[in-house]
Amino acid sequence: MKIKVIVTLKNGVLDPQGKAIQQTLNGMNFGNVEDVRQGKYFEIEVKEKDEKKSKVFSR
Amino acid sequence: MRSSVIIFPGSNCDRDMDVALKKFGFKNQMVWHNDQSIPKSDLIVLPGGFSYGDYLRCGSIASKSKIIKSVINFANSGGLVLGICNGFQILTETGLLKGILQQNKFLNFICSNVFVKVKDKQNKYFKDLKKDVLELHIAHNEGNYFCSNDELKSLEDNNQIAVTYCGEDGTENETTNPNGAIKNIAGIFNNNKNVLGMMPHPERMIDKYLSGEDGSLFFKNILDNFK
Numbered sequence: 411m412k413i414k415v416i417v418t419l420k421n422g423v424l425d426p427q428g429k430a431i432q433q434t435l436n437g438m439n440f441g442n443v444e445d446v447r448q449g450k451y452f453e454i455e456v457k458e459k460d461e462k463k464s465k466v467f468s469r
Numbered sequence: 470m471r472s473s474v475i476i477f478p479g480s481n482c483d484r485d486m487d488v489a490l491k492k493f494g495f496k497n498q499m500v501w502h503n504d505q506s507i508p509k510s511d512l513i514v515l516p517g518g519f520s521y522g523d524y525l526r527c528g529s530i531a532s533k534s535k536i537i538k539s540v541i542n543f544a545n546s547g548g549l550v551l552g553i554c555n556g557f558q559i560l561t562e563t564g565l566l567k568g569i570l571q572q573n574k575f576l577n578f579i580c581s582n583v584f585v586k587v588k589d590k591q592n593k594y595f596k597d598l599k600k601d602v603l604e605l606h607i608a609h610n611e612g613n614y615f616c617s618n619d620e621l622k623s624l625e626d627n628n629q630i631a632v633t634y635c636g637e638d639g640t641e642n643e644t645t646n647p648n649g650a651i652k653n654i655a656g657i658f659n660n661n662k663n664v665l666g667m668m669p670h671p672e673r674m675i676d677k678y679l680s681g682e683d684g685s686l687f688f689k690n691i692l693d694n695f696k
Contacts, residue, residue: 426522426524427525430521430522430524430525430530431524431525431530434530434533434534437533437535438533448525
């Protein structure tokens with residue numbers, strides 16, 4: 411089973427990298443981009459078929 | 470010869486470059502990334518550093534900054550554009566140079582002196598350079614040059630490979646490759662050879678009280694070729 415994990419900063423915490431990306435997008439004439447938050451994305455392959463058990467593992 | 474050094478937020482080799490250029494007689498000006506146009510120049514330098522904190526991808530945000538349109542126009546009209554280190558990364562991100570710079574093979578930040586071999590002298594940067602192997606300094610985390618096979622072939626066919634990592638005697642192999650770059654590539658040209666991007670820092674080798682003077686040869690050579 412494949413577990414996909416997305417890691418970002420908690421809501422409300424300033425994300426300077428996201429802010430920089432947002433400002434750049436605005437500069438590229440994507441004026442309607444209001445906020446960008448960025449993070450990491452993992453794909454984890456586990457030897458487990460049971461969804462519940464893999465969820466426990468991924469925590 | 471007039472030159473302009475572009476300052477991005479996070480550039481940290483801009484003043485070194487300014488000192489180096491002025492030392493050899495360039496009339497240098499510093500240009501802020503948020504400006505629209507570049508003062509009349511014969512050479513534009515994108516300096517090393519960590520533009521925009523290397524956010525998103527090294528050089529990617531700088532490649533969308535306000536000033537960069539003028540840099541691209543200048544390059545397309547035949548002007549000399551030199552990108553050192555982060556500047557090289559920015560040039561690949563703008564598309565002026567082929568390929569990309571990945572993280573170093575062993576995932577470590579490298580800061581050391583290296584030898585590079587000058588592979589092509591039919592250009593305004595290296596023409597009539599007296600040495601074939603230069604000792605320069607590298608300091609980077611993402612210097613592992615990579616490109617597709619087709620791109621590599623066209624780089625080789627048009628002699629667009631500018632400098633490669635080598636030993637003191639000029640041997641190129643895996644042991645003289647600090648970061649895993651394909652074909653030991655340390656720097657490349659665009660098609661017309663007016664745009665040069667390279668990882669090593671010539672501006673750090675301009676005084677015998679620094680660790681060498683091979684960078685001086687590089688700058689003097691650009692001036693000599695301009696005259």
